[in-house]
Amino acid sequence: MAGDGDHGGSAFNIHPMDQFRVEPLFGTGEVHWYTITNATLWMFLTVAAITLLMVVGTRGRALIPSRAQSAAEVVYGFVHKMVEDVAGREGAKYFPYIMTLFLFILFSNVLALLPTSFSTTSHIAVTGVLAVAVFVTVTAIGFIKHGPSFLKLFWVSSAPTVALRIILAVIEVISYFVRPVSHSIRLAGNLMAGHAVLKVFAGFAGALGLFSIIPILAIAGMYGLEVLVACIQAYVFAILTCVYLNDALHPGH
Amino acid sequence: MEGNIAEMGQFIGAGLACIGMGGAGIGVGHVAGNFLSGALRNPSAAGDQTATLFIGIAFAEALGIFSFLVALLLMFAV
Numbered sequence: 001m002a003g004d005g006d007h008g009g010s011a012f013n014i015h016p017m018d019q020f021r022v023e024p025l026f027g028t029g030e031v032h033w034y035t036i037t038n039a040t041l042w043m044f045l046t047v048a049a050i051t052l053l054m055v056v057g058t059r060g061r062a063l064i065p066s067r068a069q070s071a072a073e074v075v076y077g078f079v080h081k082m083v084e085d086v087a088g089r090e091g092a093k094y095f096p097y098i099m100t101l102f103l104f105i106l107f108s109n110v111l112a113l114l115p116t117s118f119s120t121t122s123h124i125a126v127t128g129v130l131a132v133a134v135f136v137t138v139t140a141i142g143f144i145k146h147g148p149s150f151l152k153l154f155w156v157s158s159a160p161t162v163a164l165r166i167i168l169a170v171i172e173v174i175s176y177f178v179r180p181v182s183h184s185i186r187l188a189g190n191l192m193a194g195h196a197v198l199k200v201f202a203g204f205a206g207a208l209g210l211f212s213i214i215p216i217l218a219i220a221g222m223y224g225l226e227v228l229v230a231c232i233q234a235y236v237f238a239i240l241t242c243v244y245l246n247d248a249l250h251p252g253h
Numbered sequence: 254m255e256g257n258i259a260e261m262g263q264f265i266g267a268g269l270a271c272i273g274m275g276g277a278g279i280g281v282g283h284v285a286g287n288f289l290s291g292a293l294r295n296p297s298a299a300g301d302q303t304a305t306l307f308i309g310i311a312f313a314e315a316l317g318i319f320s321f322l323v324a325l326l327l328m329f330a331v
Contacts, residue, residue: 182319189321
């Protein structure tokens with residue numbers, strides 16, 4: 001999509017969207033579904049990093065934890081508390097799923113901040129799959145747990161008149177089906193915008209010569225903000241999954 | 254000056270769609286500001302509500318992201 005236009009003939013041909021290109025890792029050619037691309041590589045590295053922290057890091061099971069083990073314990077405790085607080089005690093059953101989502105998104109967001117790396121979560125194809133999986137899972141849980149009475153989620157029985165309830169039902173249905181869209185685009189959009197901004201400022205730094213110290217300082221500040229965004233977006237994705245799960249487990253208003 | 258009217262409309266429309274992100278900025282600022290003013294009145298209750306704060310920010314932000322999406326679609330997909 002991006003980066004295929006001409007670059008306006010300027011001296012510096014850094015296109016801010018070029019970094020999001022999916023390219024085959026070995027050689028050049030068309031990208032098929034089985035082609036190993038840079039996206040595949042960085043998703044694999046994400047999984048490898050999670051495995052390193054959660055499996056190898058906690059192997060000792062020491063009473064006095066090592067640094068890696070205490071980091072793993074902090075993440076585990078944090079997500080577990082979040083699931084219990086938001087989705088309730090029954091929601092704790094689905095904790096492994098939310099932990100997996102949180103860790104995958106957090107690690108791929110943070111790995112994407114390494115220079116010359118590829119940000120997998122800035123692609124709607126990746127986040128869309130995650131969000132649709134959450135949507136399907138949550139809807140299935142709702143119908144399995146409550147049967148047809150799950151549809152009461154759309155019927156706001158506390159509204160005073162029937163006419164108002166009908167209007168609210170329409171709004172609730174729309175907002176329910178918009179969920180996977182906003183869920184996926186929030187993550188992809190935040191990541192993509194942040195990385196594109198970094199590249200735009202890098203282009204300024206190339207063009208300014210001696211004064212390039214100003215955009216470089218700006219990049220340093222923005223980079224700190226991007227670290228914050230990487231963590232917050234993983235947290236937001238996980239906590240919204242908990243909210244949707246809570247709706248499925250306890251429908252009705 | 255090369256180009257055609259449709260392309261011009263595409264760029265103008267993408268720019269107009271970005272105005273919606275300002276609305277999301279107002280919304281997020283409203284959520285965070287009200288959280289802060291509430292938290293300063295009762296700091297002991299603030300810690301438990303940070304999850305609610307982030308959910309509120311996420312919902313407010315979603316609408317801005319829709320306008321961002323419209324801008325992106327106009328730029329790259331139409």
